[in-house]
Amino acid sequence: MFDKVVIVGVGLIGGSFALGLKAAGAAGTIVGLERSGEALARALQLGIVDHAYATPEEALHGADLVLIAAPVAQTGRILESLLPWLAPHTIVTDAGSTKADVVAAARSVLKARIAQFVPGHPIAGRESNGPDAAIPDLYRGKKVVLSPLPENPQAAVDKVAEAWRLCGAIVHQLTPGEHDKVFAAVSHLPHLLAYALVDDIANKAHAGLLFQYAASGFRDFTRIAGSSPEMWRDISLANREALLGELDAYLAQLHGLRARLAAADGPGLEAVYGNAQRARRAWIEAIEAAEKPPTQESGTE
Amino acid sequence: MFDKVVIVGVGLIGGSFALGLKAAGAAGTIVGLERSGEALARALQLGIVDHAYATPEEALHGADLVLIAAPVAQTGRILESLLPWLAPHTIVTDAGSTKADVVAAARSVLKARIAQFVPGHPIAGRESNGPDAAIPDLYRGKKVVLSPLPENPQAAVDKVAEAWRLCGAIVHQLTPGEHDKVFAAVSHLPHLLAYALVDDIANKAHAGLLFQYAASGFRDFTRIAGSSPEMWRDISLANREALLGELDAYLAQLHGLRARLAAADGPGLEAVYGNAQRARRAWIEAIEAAEKPPTQESGTE
Numbered sequence: 001m002f003d004k005v006v007i008v009g010v011g012l013i014g015g016s017f018a019l020g021l022k023a024a025g026a027a028g029t030i031v032g033l034e035r036s037g038e039a040l041a042r043a044l045q046l047g048i049v050d051h052a053y054a055t056p057e058e059a060l061h062g063a064d065l066v067l068i069a070a071p072v073a074q075t076g077r078i079l080e081s082l083l084p085w086l087a088p089h090t091i092v093t094d095a096g097s098t099k100a101d102v103v104a105a106a107r108s109v110l111k112a113r114i115a116q117f118v119p120g121h122p123i124a125g126r127e128s129n130g131p132d133a134a135i136p137d138l139y140r141g142k143k144v145v146l147s148p149l150p151e152n153p154q155a156a157v158d159k160v161a162e163a164w165r166l167c168g169a170i171v172h173q174l175t176p177g178e179h180d181k182v183f184a185a186v187s188h189l190p191h192l193l194a195y196a197l198v199d200d201i202a203n204k205a206h207a208g209l210l211f212q213y214a215a216s217g218f219r220d221f222t223r224i225a226g227s228s229p230e231m232w233r234d235i236s237l238a239n240r241e242a243l244l245g246e247l248d249a250y251l252a253q254l255h256g257l258r259a260r261l262a263a264a265d266g267p268g269l270e271a272v273y274g275n276a277q278r279a280r281r282a283w284i285e286a287i288e289a290a291e292k293p294p295t296q297e298s299g300t301e
Numbered sequence: 302m303f304d305k306v307v308i309v310g311v312g313l314i315g316g317s318f319a320l321g322l323k324a325a326g327a328a329g330t331i332v333g334l335e336r337s338g339e340a341l342a343r344a345l346q347l348g349i350v351d352h353a354y355a356t357p358e359e360a361l362h363g364a365d366l367v368l369i370a371a372p373v374a375q376t377g378r379i380l381e382s383l384l385p386w387l388a389p390h391t392i393v394t395d396a397g398s399t400k401a402d403v404v405a406a407a408r409s410v411l412k413a414r415i416a417q418f419v420p421g422h423p424i425a426g427r428e429s430n431g432p433d434a435a436i437p438d439l440y441r442g443k444k445v446v447l448s449p450l451p452e453n454p455q456a457a458v459d460k461v462a463e464a465w466r467l468c469g470a471i472v473h474q475l476t477p478g479e480h481d482k483v484f485a486a487v488s489h490l491p492h493l494l495a496y497a498l499v500d501d502i503a504n505k506a507h508a509g510l511l512f513q514y515a516a517s518g519f520r521d522f523t524r525i526a527g528s529s530p531e532m533w534r535d536i537s538l539a540n541r542e543a544l545l546g547e548l549d550a551y552l553a554q555l556h557g558l559r560a561r562l563a564a565a566d567g568p569g570l571e572a573v574y575g576n577a578q579r580a581r582r583a584w585i586e587a588i589e590a591a592e593k594p595p596t597q598e599s600g601t602e
Contacts, residue, residue, distance in 0.1 A: 172514075183514065186502065190498065213483050215488065218487050233571040244562060261548070284520075
C-alpha cells in the first residue's frame, strides 16, 4: 500500500501508527525522523521503525506518506525542515490535537504546496507516553478526524484516510474550526479542569492527608492530569479562543450550581446531576452500540 | 465471628459487605432489611442474604451487627425504625459518605444508646449499582474510615473494624469533621465538577456533535457523573459547608487559570499543569506501592 512512510516524532501516537501499518502489512519501509536521538533509538530497538534519521534529506527520499506526530507548536518548524526535500508526490499529514493553528502554520510555511498537507487528528491516547507505550491496536475502533483543505486533491485525502483505516480507525471529517470548537469542549476543557483540581489539592497545607483518601473516582477524574504539561500548554495556547469560550460557559455553570448548593436547593442540584447522568448514560450506550464488532459485509479492512 | 449480621439496604455497598463476610466464612446468618421489596428479593435470589425482611423486629432478633448502607439522608429514619428492637449487645454501623450529619442524626434518634453506633465509610465503589453489582472483593485492599464517637466502647469499634478487615479492607480512623473536610475535597467536589461538565455539554445546541467526539479521557473524567443523582444530592446537602469551601477554592483556582490563558501565559499554564502532573504521579506511585501484596508477617487476615 505504502512504499515508505516517515514518522516525525516516534512516541505513543507516531509509534502506534507505525505499528498499526506494520500489523496490516501495509508499509514497505517505515522510518523515524527526530532531532533528539533517545526516543528514536528506542523506537528502532523496539522494531517500531526500520531506520532512524536525525535529518530529513535521506528520510524523505522516496517517501509517499509523512506523519507529523509532535507537539502542535512545533508543526511549523518541522514543515520548514521538511520542505526542501519534499517530493511533489509525497503527502504530509499530522496528528495534532488542534487544527486551525496547524493549518495556519502549514499555510505560512508550505505556501503553494499546501495541497500536499492533509491535516488530521487521531482521537486516541493512553496514560503513558513515548515509544514504549506504542501499540499496534491503539487506533482500532477509534475515530480519526481529518480536516481536509480546499486545496487537497481527493486522492491525497483518500490516501491519508486509508492509512488510518488500515490501523483500524474510523475516519471522520470536520473543518478545522469545527474541530477546534468540538475538542475545546470535550477534551481541552476537561484537561484544564483536571490539572486545576490536582494543582489545587497539591497546594493545600494538608495535601498529604487528602491524597491518602483519594480513591478510584478521583483517579479516573484526574487521569488526564497525568498528560504531558508541555503538550497541553501548547494545545491550550493553540486553541485559546475556543477554550476560553468553553471555560467561561463552565464557570457560569459552576457559579449557578454553587448558588443552588448555597441555597440548599436539593431539587435544583438533583436536576443537574440527573440530567448529567442521563446524558452520560445515553452517550455510553451509543458508544457501546457503535463499538460492537462489525458485521461481515462491513469488514472491508 | 458474627452470629447474625443485618444489612439495611442490600445494594452494591451493603451487598458486597455481605458477600465479603460470607467469603471469609465470618457470619452465621446474614439477613437483609429493606422497605422496598425489589432489591431485597434480588439479593435473596443471588444468595447475598440468607433471609429478607421488610420490618425490623424479626430481622434484628439476635443480631450482633447491623450495617446501614442507604442514602445518608435516610439514616435518621432508619435508626428510628430500628431503635425499638435494638438489643443492648447489637452494634450498629453505617456506610454513609458523610459523617457529621450522620452522627447528628444518630445522636438525635439514639440519645443515650448512641454508644452502640459506630460511624463508618468504606472508600470503594463501582460504576454500577444495586445487588447485581455486589461482589465479595469490592473492599479488598480498599480503605474504610471509621469515625468512632467518644461514647463507643473500644470493643464495639474493634468489632466493626474486624468485620471490614474480614472483607479485606484497611481500616483508618478520622473524626467526623476531618472525614467530611477530606472527602469534600477528594470526592464530593470532583463529583459536582463532573456532573456540571456533562450537564453543561448536554445543554448545548450541538450536544450530539460534541458527544460524538468525546473519547476515553472524557469518559474517565465523567465516570463519577454516572453515579446516583439522589445519592449525590443528599451528600452535597449533608456536607454543604465543607463542599462550598472546596468549590470556592476551586473556582478561585479556575479564575486564576483563566487569567493565565487569556494572557497567553505559556509558562504560567505549564507551571500549573506540571505541578498537577508531578503531584498525581507521586500519588499514584504511593498507591501502587501500598497495593503491593502484603508480606507474610502482615498477612493476618
